[in-house]
Amino acid sequence: MKFNPTQSFFTELRGGQGLPLVIAGPCSAESEEQVLQTGRALQQHIHLFRAGIWKPRTRPGSFEGVGTQGLAWLNRVKHELGMKVATEVATARHVEEALRQEIDVLWIGARTTVNPFAVQEIADALRGVNVPVMVKNPVNPDLALWIGAIERIYHAGVTDLAAIHRGFSAYQETKYRNMPVWQIPIELKARYQNLPLIVDPSHIGGKRELILPVSQKALDLGYDGVMIETHLNPEKALSDAEQQVTPGALKAILAKLQVRKTTYDDAELVNRAEELRLQIDAADHDIIAALARRMALVEQIGAYKKQNNVQVLQLERWKEIFRSRGEWAEDAGLNPGFIEELYQLIHVESIRKQTRILDGV
Structure with a gap:
């Protein structure tokens, strides 16, 4: 369109x-x-x-x-x-x-x-x-x-x-x-x-x-x-x-109601914003690298569960993760609700990876 x-x-x-x-x-x-x-x-x-x-x-x-x-x-x-x-x-x-x-x-x-x-x-x-x-x-x-x-x-x-x-x-x-x-x-x-x-x-x-x-x-x-x-x-x-x-x-x-400007109108502000964006890009790179490390560990534990014929979902472990990560977020000054939503997505991907390993895919 x-x-x-x-x-x-x-x-x-x-x-x-x-x-x-x-x-x-x-x-x-x-x-x-x-x-x-x-x-x-x-x-x-x-x-x-x-x-x-x-x-x-x-x-x-x-x-x-x-x-x-x-x-x-x-x-x-x-x-x-x-x-x-x-x-x-x-x-x-x-x-x-x-x-x-x-x-x-x-x-x-x-x-x-x-x-x-x-x-x-x-x-x-x-x-x-x-x-x-x-x-x-x-x-x-x-x-x-x-x-x-x-x-x-x-x-x-x-x-x-x-x-x-x-x-x-x-x-x-x-x-x-x-x-x-x-x-x-x-x-x-x-x-x-x-x-x-x-x-x-x-x-x-x-x-x-x-x-x-x-x-x-x-x-x-x-x-x-x-x-x-x-x-x-x-x-x-x-x-x-x-x-x-x-x-x-x-x-x-x-x-x-306030209508904000759509762009920065000062060269110094533009430069400062670009500096911050570069730092955000670096932080995002670190986040993705950390997620990759976590998923590699998930695959290892998935293989261990397959060897020992253990089901994928360990409910008590998931409850502990969900509880503790929210507490860690609060200690770090982050919104626990945001971190809970993030870990819901991480958990779904972790389950998907481990299920594929158990199914031999």
């Missing part, structure tokens, strides 16, 4: 590379008055007004959106307030009805992105219509699935594309509603540098107090914009009340 930022709808909309794109509006369009009042409150502060019309809910019986009638409300925001408007689509019919009401931007939600059949249906409906499309990451942390959804839309002829990072579902309880798993969107951005990347801190955090820190981290990582759910009275919202903010709170968040 190739994207030309000089012709990108999203780049032009935000007014240049130095400014973050700001998308805001209610999670759900609830009434015509609510949509128009929210639009007026946000008119001077955002680039794109968003509202959900069709809401895919986990269980039936909850509020599933107002449906097609809400598109006319967005059309009024567009024409009466002069704002660009966006909504989520999940079927070909949604696409057709949204385009009929002159919706400027469509987005594909996480629960749709996870289904290639559904994405292809949307792509087919978009063929020949170059409306800007944003694609949210799938519910599960699968970069290939995310890229596949983007490619399907691109192959239909849509050239104005953006990716939305809204986090990933996880079984364990964390402070986030959806785990950020930052390395996945970072890898997406590394592969497609001209593809605009937008963070959805409302869905990542699930709580309004997390919107600012998640948004700032995303901008620090080079994201191109934010999508923040905004409601006139969040406590009474019909969907996702805890993660929505008032228009006033949104303005305060935007005022606090």
Whole structure:
């Protein structure tokens, strides 16, 4: 895929590379008055007004959106307030009805992105219509699935594309509603540098107090914009009340966000950064050499287990490694959680090596 930022709808909309794109509006369009009042409150502060019309809910019986009638409300925001408007689509019919009401931007939600059949249906409906499309990451942390959804839309002829990072579902309880798993969107951005990347801190955090820190981290990582759910009275919202903010709170968040420089602008700083990078390269070389030594020892113990007909996994030994390495990390001033994740990967590779030895591969 190739994207030309000089012709990108999203780049032009935000007014240049130095400014973050700001998308805001209610999670759900609830009434015509609510949509128009929210639009007026946000008119001077955002680039794109968003509202959900069709809401895919986990269980039936909850509020599933107002449906097609809400598109006319967005059309009024567009024409009466002069704002660009966006909504989520999940079927070909949604696409057709949204385009009929002159919706400027469509987005594909996480629960749709996870289904290639559904994405292809949307792509087919978009063929020949170059409306800007944003694609949210799938519910599960699968970069290939995310890229596949983007490619399907691109192959239909849509050239104005953006990716939305809204986090990933996880079984364990964390402070986030959806785990950020930052390395996945970072890898997406590394592969497609001209593809605009937008963070959805409302869905990542699930709580309004997390919107600012998640948004700032995303901008620090080079994201191109934010999508923040905004409601006139969040406590009474019909969907996702805890993660929505008032228009006033949104303005305060935007005022606090800092956009960092993309490069060093001083020769001395450039030289110092290069010195540090060389030291990092040397440290990485040492790390890889140490891992190679460790894996050589793993192979030796794998051979010893084979000679003595001992199984690969020694659970008590693994528990001891997992416990002690976290303690060593803490003593060294490192984050134990990071070291635990690292040793999980090392353990998987160790098991793989020893299994191959026992199997005679």
